[in-house]
Amino acid sequence: MKKTSLLWAVLLLLWAGSAHAVRTDAVIGLQLEPPHLDPTSAAAGAIDQVLYANVYQGLTRFNEDGAIAPQLAKSWEIAPDGLEYTFTLQENVHFHDGTPLDAKAVQFALNRARTENSTNAQKALFTDIESITIHDALTLTIRLKQPNGQFLFNLAWGDAVIIAPHNVDDLRQKAIGTGPYQVAKWVKGDRIELTRHHHYWGKPPALESVIFRFISDAAAARAAVQAGAVDAFPAFPAPETLAQLAENPAFALINGTTEGETILAINHQRPPFDRLEIRQALAMGINRQDIIDGAMFGYGTPIGTHFAPHHPAYLDLTNTPPYNPETARKILKQAGLDGLTLTISLPPPSYARRGGEIIAAQLRNIGITAQLIPLEWAAWLEHVFRNKDYDLTIISHTEPFDIGIYARKDYYFGYDSPQFRAIMRNLKSASDPQTRTRLLHQAQRHIRDDQVNVFLFQLANAGIRNAQLMGLWQHAPTQALDITGIYWKN
Amino acid sequence: MKRGQSQIIIGGVVLGAIILAGLLSLIWTPADPLAMAINQRMQMPSAGAWLGTDHFGRDILARLMAATPLTLSVAFIGVSIGFIGGVPLGLTAALTPRPLIGQILMRGGDVFFAFPILIMAMLITAGFGGGAWVAILAIGFFNIPVFLRVTRAGALGQSHCTYIQSARLAGKSTARIAIEHIFPNIAPLLILQASIQFSLGVLAEAGLSYLGLGASPTTPSWGRMLADSQTLMGLAPHLAIAPGVVIVVTVLAINLIAEGLRQRLDPRQQNLLGRGQAWR
Numbered sequence: 130m131k132k133t134s135l136l137w138a139v140l141l142l143l144w145a146g147s148a149h150a151v152r153t154d155a156v157i158g159l160q161l162e163p164p165h166l167d168p169t170s171a172a173a174g175a176i177d178q179v180l181y182a183n184v185y186q187g188l189t190r191f192n193e194d195g196a197i198a199p200q201l202a203k204s205w206e207i208a209p210d211g212l213e214y215t216f217t218l219q220e221n222v223h224f225h226d227g228t229p230l231d232a233k234a235v236q237f238a239l240n241r242a243r244t245e246n247s248t249n250a251q252k253a254l255f256t257d258i259e260s261i262t263i264h265d266a267l268t269l270t271i272r273l274k275q276p277n278g279q280f281l282f283n284l285a286w287g288d289a290v291i292i293a294p295h296n297v298d299d300l301r302q303k304a305i306g307t308g309p310y311q312v313a314k315w316v317k318g319d320r321i322e323l324t325r326h327h328h329y330w331g332k333p334p335a336l337e338s339v340i341f342r343f344i345s346d347a348a349a350a351r352a353a354v355q356a357g358a359v360d361a362f363p364a365f366p367a368p369e370t371l372a373q374l375a376e377n378p379a380f381a382l383i384n385g386t387t388e389g390e391t392i393l394a395i396n397h398q399r400p401p402f403d404r405l406e407i408r409q410a411l412a413m414g415i416n417r418q419d420i421i422d423g424a425m426f427g428y429g430t431p432i433g434t435h436f437a438p439h440h441p442a443y444l445d446l447t448n449t450p451p452y453n454p455e456t457a458r459k460i461l462k463q464a465g466l467d468g469l470t471l472t473i474s475l476p477p478p479s480y481a482r483r484g485g486e487i488i489a490a491q492l493r494n495i496g497i498t499a500q501l502i503p504l505e506w507a508a509w510l511e512h513v514f515r516n517k518d519y520d521l522t523i524i525s526h527t528e529p530f531d532i533g534i535y536a537r538k539d540y541y542f543g544y545d546s547p548q549f550r551a552i553m554r555n556l557k558s559a560s561d562p563q564t565r566t567r568l569l570h571q572a573q574r575h576i577r578d579d580q581v582n583v584f585l586f587q588l589a590n591a592g593i594r595n596a597q598l599m600g601l602w603q604h605a606p607t608q609a610l611d612i613t614g615i616y617w618k619n
Numbered sequence: 620m621k622r623g624q625s626q627i628i629i630g631g632v633v634l635g636a637i638i639l640a641g642l643l644s645l646i647w648t649p650a651d652p653l654a655m656a657i658n659q660r661m662q663m664p665s666a667g668a669w670l671g672t673d674h675f676g677r678d679i680l681a682r683l684m685a686a687t688p689l690t691l692s693v694a695f696i697g698v699s700i701g702f703i704g705g706v707p708l709g710l711t712a713a714l715t716p717r718p719l720i721g722q723i724l725m726r727g728g729d730v731f732f733a734f735p736i737l738i739m740a741m742l743i744t745a746g747f748g749g750g751a752w753v754a755i756l757a758i759g760f761f762n763i764p765v766f767l768r769v770t771r772a773g774a775l776g777q778s779h780c781t782y783i784q785s786a787r788l789a790g791k792s793t794a795r796i797a798i799e800h801i802f803p804n805i806a807p808l809l810i811l812q813a814s815i816q817f818s819l820g821v822l823a824e825a826g827l828s829y830l831g832l833g834a835s836p837t838t839p840s841w842g843r844m845l846a847d848s849q850t851l852m853g854l855a856p857h858l859a860i861a862p863g864v865v866i867v868v869t870v871l872a873i874n875l876i877a878e879g880l881r882q883r884l885d886p887r888q889q890n891l892l893g894r895g896q897a898w899r
Contacts, residue, residue: 347850367850369674423657423675475836482836487675489837490655501836503749 151617153337155598157610158350158362160478161506162343163321165301166312168287169241170248174527174608177287179321179341181609184225185290185306188216188235189281195388195439195529195606197281201230201291201307211276211560218267222330224293225304225311232269236261237294239271253533254283257557278560282530287607309334309613319343323612335600335616347479354380354593361594361601363610366479368426374593381596385604386439389525389588390432391480393473393488395581396519398543401469406460408580411521413450413457414495415488421586424483428589434573435532438587439604442569446577446584457495470498474522476509480588481523488523514541525588529607532569535576544581623882630875637869641687650678652685652839661855670861673844674851679861686839686862689751690869693833694820697755698813701762706809708763709770710797714778725771728764736761736823740832754833758820769812773805811880818873825866841866 161175168176168185182190188202199205202216222230241247243255257280259272273280283289293305304312309331310323320342325334342359344350347367353359354374363383365371375382393415401407417431430438433446461467471492475485482503489499499521504512513519526534536553538545552575556568577584590605600615644652649669656676664671670679712724734742740757747753777783778801786796827833828842836843841862848858 351850370850370853373853419655419657423655423660486836487655487657490653490675493653499837503831503836 151619154339155336155361155612155615155617156340156342156359157612158353158359158365159341159343159610160345160350160364160366162318162345166304166315167300168290169238169250169292169300171250177608178610179323180304180306180308180312181287181290181607182308182611183310183323183339183613184304184308184312185287185292186308187284187286187290189285191285191529191607191609193602193604193606193611195604197285200285201235205281211278212273213270214273214280215264215268215270218269219330220267222307223328224296224307225326226293226296227328228293228295230291230307231266232263233266234294235269235291236263238291239289241292241297242289249288251286251288251528254286254289276558276560278557278565279530285607286529287609310339313338334613336612339612339615341610345477357595360598361592361615363590363592363594363601363605365592368428368479368589368591371426371428371591371593379596380593383590383592383594383601383603384428385590385602386430386437387527387588387590387605388437388529388531388607389527390435390437390531391429391484391523391525391585391588392435393583393585394522394524394542395583396517396521396541396543397545397581398517399520401464401466402520404464405580407464407466408583409450410457410460410464410495411492411497412580412583413453413460414497415491415583415585416452417447417585419491420484420487423487424480425586425589425591428591429480429586430589431586432584434577434584435526435535435582436569436573437529440530442566444570444573446573449577450580454491454495461496467496468498469496470500471520472500472502474502474504474509474513474519476504476506476522476524478525480525484523484585517541517543523585527588527608532572532576535572535581542582544576544579546575546579549575549579621883623879626875626879626882628879630872630877630879633868633872634876637687637865637872638691640684641691644681644684644687648678648681648684650681652677652681653837654678661851661858663855663857671855671857673858674847674855679844679858682839682844683841683861683865686841686844689834689838690821690824690841693751693754693824694758694817697758697820697823698762698816700755700759701766701816702809702813704759704763705766706770706802709767710774710801712767713771713774714793714797714801716793721771724767728767731760732764732768734761737826737830737832740827744832749832749835751834751838754824754827757827757832758823761823762816762820765816766809766812769808770805773808774801777801777804807880811877814873814877814880818870818877821866821869821873825862 159175159178163176163179164171164173166176168180186200188200189197190200192198201219201222203219205214205216207214218232224230239255239258239261242249243258257273257275257277259274262270264270291307292300296303296305309326309329311326312321313324314322320340322338322340324338344353350362350366351370354362371382374380395402395408397403421427421429421431431447432438433449434444436443461469473485473488475481485501489501492499513522533553534540535544536550552568552572556565559565559568594601597618598615599618602611654677659672660674660676662668662672668678673679708724712721715721736757739760740753743753743756783796783800786800824833825842828840829846833842834840844862845859851858
């Protein structure tokens with residue numbers, strides 16, 4: 130009797146303990162591990178996912194809805210000619226190692242990003258800067274060469290964050306930023322642990338520590354979620370299991386949008402893909418909804434041009450040209466390309482691997498034999514992106530507002546259109562919202578008319594979280610996973 | 620009934636049925652194994668699709684049938700490479716008058732044997748790209764030392780028999796003795812070993828395709844069907860069960876035949892088998 134009551138007491142204590150101690154940590158699952166910790170020199174999205182807003186901050190930032198908000202800059206004034214931006218910095222901002230942030234650090238970071246030999250992956254963001262002048266410790270003026278309606282947007286990118294000037298040689302190994310979290314530990318191949326920065330200038334985050342765990346295998350990711358080894362897995366690699374997981378009340382679905390335009394990219398430098406009618410035939414032979422349903426299990430929105438559907442200036446061009454395999458087959462026959470054989474290079478994500486199988490089956494219907502070449506990321510970057518050694522590839526372009534890539538002559542799909550470059554130039558100098566919208570419509574139509582690529586769908590931010598874990602972003606307006614606002618419900 | 624006959628008959632009938640289904644797939648399948656119908660994916664077995672449809676709405680039975688010739692021929696050609704490469708080397712190692720050559724061959728075989736099929740396939744893929752022939756080569760290379768060892772052990776046992784010595788005294792060359800006397804006498808042993816290696820070859824092909832090291836993604840393959848259905852186990856278990864059962868039944872049938880063959884070998888050669896255990 131004594132024993133049983135003791136046992137009950139212990140159990141009661143355990144229960145009380147577990148019910149009232151709110152967890153102060155969370156584990157977030159990520160499919161890809163960052164190759165290193167330097168957000169200013171690599172295109173790898175995984176770096177921003179871990180570090181953007183959590184560890185590193187910029188003058189401005191993206192909010193969950195994609196809007197631009199002030200961050201290290203408390204406020205700014207724009208000169209009437211649109212050429213001078215005067216920023217006032219937040220007070221009492223310290224880097225993780227205790228050194229204060231001042232206008233000098235900002236000047237250093239932005240100058241470093243725009244110099245001749247800068248290795249910044251998005252150097253184009255800074256090309257319009259003419260000079261940066263410091264007024265006092267907390268105010269500085271950036272002068273532009275020409276008005277740029279997107280300048281504040283450019284400064285919000287993960288590539289424009291303010292790094293600690295004295296850490297510049299160790300950026301790849303050490304992350305010293307101004308964010309609410311600092312990198313405490315990186316176990317390569319497994320996880321990165323962030324802990325709270327106790328001298329953070331802004332509102333302190335609710336959780337003491339957040340761990341990013343890297344699980345690339347879809348089956349393992351699902352097992353980790355089910356076992357509770359990760360508390361949330363945004364951008365879940367196995368969309369097919371989401372509906373089933375969400376039936377369990379312990380889990381809640383994350384279903385939002387991303388900036389990922391998923392395209393079937395075409396190599397214009399390789400005949401016969403330099404011919405418009407052949408590219409149009411490819412587009413007519415592809416049924417987008419089948420790819421969304423088959424590869425993403427319904428998560429995704431069809432797109433007809435390289436533009437995000439949730440953007441106010443988006444044009445729905447998905448029905449032009451309409452899905453029409455008969456016409457596609459006729460065009461190919463007339464061009465003497467009946468029985469064309471081509472290759473599709475596929476990076477690891479399931480949108481590409483599964484999407485590739487579906488596209489191969491659809492192309493088979495219009496008389497094209499497609500060979501699939503599965504590639505790991507490093508091989509994809511080398512063969513497809515750098516060496517342009519491919520026919521077709523499936524890839525999601527996850528940078529926000531990236532229609533400008535079609536103006537790059539030496540970009541990997543090899544599209545070269547002076548008219549499109551002119552549209553982009555006009556857009557850059559336009560600040561009037563109506564003009565901008567008109568130009569954006571023009572740009573979207575232009576790449577559709579040229580059928581530069583086959584535009585497939587907007588990648589969804591589909592994932593799963595513990596139903597008690599609140600404050601995660603539903604949408605992914607940039608390649609970031611802002612965990613500064615997450616907390617446990619009870 | 621002779622010993623082992625029932626195993627051979629049962630195994631033979633099952634394997635024969637699988638081979639027939641595979642041959643049939645070359646001219647007819649119940650549906651196009653490559654045709655997708657996304658809106659009819661993951662259907663349970665029905666009159667329209669006897670084993671149901673997969674995650675792209677393709678007919679599972681048609682895909683299983685269409686994958687059979689590839690799987691069986693990859694395993695068969697792979698084992699044949701091992702046989703053709705390993706047996707002459709094994710005979711040489713056993714009968715060569717120079718012990719150094721025998722030593723070199725055996726140690727060389729040991730080095731090859733140290734590489735599992737998977738590592739072999741990854742090396743080939745890294746060097747020359749993927750495809751079904753990667754699986755063939757990996758299985759083939761893996762089997763060479765297997766046959767090398769079995770042949771040498773068997774040939775050594777025979778070489779001390781009186782009829783071999785009398786053949787030597789009659790002036791026959793070592794090569795002729797190897798081909799005319801030793802090979803026929805160890806042939807049952809080698810056939811038995813080949814059947815065991817064949818069933819392992821089927822498993823290896825499935826395993827390599829499962830890992831994406833075998834046939835290209837669009838080609839139907841038992842191993843790839845398993846890999847594709849892995850994350851769908853909770854939603855549609857029949858996607859994984861169908862190829863899983865086919866692999867198990869095929870390997871079982873071949874093993875039954877091998878077991879029957881083993882029982883039919885005479886006791887003396889069974890002893891010999893005991894010494895030549897080189898498979899794994």
